[in-house]
Amino acid sequence: MKTHDLKRAMIAAGVALGTFLVVAAAHADDAAAAAAAAAAAEATEAKSIYDSRCVTCHGAGGKGDGAAAAALNPPPRDLTLAEWQNSVDDAHIEKIITAGGPAVGKSPLMPPNPDLVAKPGVVKELRKIVRGFGGN
Numbered sequence: 001m002k003t004h005d006l007k008r009a010m011i012a013a014g015v016a017l018g019t020f021l022v023v024a025a026a027h028a029d030d031a032a033a034a035a036a037a038a039a040a041a042e043a044t045e046a047k048s049i050y051d052s053r054c055v056t057c058h059g060a061g062g063k064g065d066g067a068a069a070a071a072l073n074p075p076p077r078d079l080t081l082a083e084w085q086n087s088v089d090d091a092h093i094e095k096i097i098t099a100g101g102p103a104v105g106k107s108p109l110m111p112p113n114p115d116l117v118a119k120p121g122v123v124k125e126l127r128k129i130v131r132g133f134g135g136n
Helices: 003-058 082-087 090-099 120-133
Strands: none
Touching: 003 120, 090 120
């Protein structure tokens, strides 16, 4: 191969590699954008679920003072208490969200949410809401 042919081949290979890298970066950006959009959708859904299912007992601020709380015995958990927040791990919170109080030896008045079992991202976002009440 002549020197000028070798140079042309190297330039062509460099252009091809550069094009590949640009396309790969674009796909990575698309994947990151899609993942961010999915996470935002899960957070939005979790907030909606908390507002529609959990606020009734736990209250908007997580203090266990929702509209139905006064009629419940035992009363709903005050999710803002540091002592409780420090006594449970994330798996416990996620289990009680999906399986209800009896699944963790607590009140049967805390209902399960079996529809969320197939939505682990939404459950994690609900756990973040619960942790947020404790400043975590």
